[in-house]
Amino acid sequence: MTKENQKYFWGIDCGSSAIKVVVCDESGRILRQKKVRTLFPIDQRVKEALNFKDGFPSPFAGDSVKENHVIAATGYGRNRVSVANHRLTEIKAHYLGASLEVSHDGPYAIIDIGGKMPRLCMLKIRPSISLF
Numbered sequence: 001m002t003k004e005n006q007k008y009f010w011g012i013d014c015g016s017s018a019i020k021v022v023v024c025d026e027s028g029r030i031l032r033q034k035k036v037r038t039l040f041p042i043d044q045r046v047k048e049a050l051n052f053k054d055g056f057p058s059p060f061a062g063d064s065v066k067e068n069h070v071i072a073a074t075g076y077g078r079n080r081v082s083v084a085n086h087r088l089t090e091i092k093a094h095y096l097g098a099s100l101e102v103s104h105d106g107p108y109a110i111i112d113i114g115g116k117m118p119r120l121c122m123l124k125i126r127p128s129i130s131l132f
Contacts, residue, residue: 014077
């Protein structure tokens with residue numbers, strides 16, 4: 001599969017002090033990652049962070065996102081990321097990631113002790129998300 005046809009999955013954690021970017025292939029292999037300071041305007045800073053200087057394929061074709069690139073944003077500034085195909089809370093991102101890695105045979109909890117507010121996700125028979 002050529003780089004033009006390969007599907008890329010971009011994850012952006014747009015936090016209050018840092019923007020973290022990761023890009024994976026269809027198998028989940030991490031291809032690139034980057035961390036930059038959050039500066040304003042946030043949307044422009046995110047677009048800069050999505051471009052790597054080493055020749056890695058850009059997700060952009062002009063002002064739009066290429067069809068073979070999927071971009072998901074989470075974090076404090078997620079709603080300011082105009083190029084994101086998906087926006088989700090951090091705890092939902094944790095739940096989705098954990099559900100790929102952990103068996104649902106018994107109850108478990110995900111606790112996110114972040115910079116702004118701790119979050120708790122209790123996974124029982126039916127998942128529920130709580131803030132505290």
